[in-house]
Amino acid sequence: VEMSKEVLYGDDEKAKAAKRVNLAYALDQILRLLHPVMPFVTEKLWLALPHAGQSIVTASYPVANDAFENSAAVDAMDSIIALIRGVRSIRKDAGAPLKTKVDIIVKLTDPALKPIFEDNFDFIDRFVNSKAFTVGTDVAEPKMAGSTVIMGATIFVPLNELVDLDEERAKLTKDAKKLQQEIDRIDKKLNNQGFLAKAPEAVVEEQRTKRSNFADQLNSTQQRLAQLQQA
Structure with a gap:
């Protein structure tokens, strides 16, 4: 709607x-x-x-x-919603009100997201209120920014003095811990011979895909945390 x-x-x-x-x-x-x-x-x-x-x-x-049925459209909408939620979450954590325009930088690990975000920018901007919107696989990562990882991308919002570095480090540490717990939970399943023997192949493959996605998100989160540790 x-x-x-x-x-x-x-x-x-x-x-x-x-x-x-x-x-x-x-x-x-x-x-x-x-x-x-x-x-x-x-x-x-x-x-x-x-x-x-x-x-x-x-x-x-x-x-x-x-x-x-259009699974591609569903996936695209899920990505748009994740982007909007990610930006709004960063703003909320930093105490930046929605009326304040901010730069939004989206570094992609999935190039297919670029046309999805760009083609739907007018809709996205209604909910994120951007001053500038940059998206791509080779965009420069700002050193001082709030960030969050979504499927296929990392979102950065440079907040300068609005962001509390200690709180941002704590958030990324918490995110990394949660992602590691998800990976450990899936590993426990995949290392269970009973599960592998009884579960349909499609279910097993779904768990492997989820693990791969969580691992990618964890890697991005850990890299961002390492950058902030040096700030």
Whole structure:
């Protein structure tokens, strides 16, 4: 819904019309799902929408449509949400209010994230209020900055005097400890012959992928902590 506002408040009438159709369809399906437990409210709302039939009572119940599955879009949205949460978390930890514009630097370990972040910058900026937004695999890491690691990237927000170096070191130390605990937990599973023998191969592979991702995040966190130890 939030991303739709960028289109609905724009000037492209064709895009706005298509977005309204998509939103109406999504709301229609949600109301049908909720109707068995919220009959009166959903009936009233459904009748206010473009609809076929006299009542939501006789409308067909939603069924999964494989044509609507888009794992790439889901992954992209997850990355955008992680970026926004990461920046807002850094600002909160440093005591920097959202109304204060800040530089945001995103160093990628996954180059595929670059077009995702850049193409959706207008939406992202509504929630992070950037003064400048830099994203890439070869961007310079600022020495004095709040930071956090997300899947495929490390986010930096130079905060100068706003950041407490001792608190930032403590946060990174805590993050590293948590990541190591996750790795240890997965290693315990992967070293368990009973688990390997009984678990489906897909489940085992999922655990290996998670371990690899956690290890990458831990490495980035430890590198950043080492830099701050020298500051």
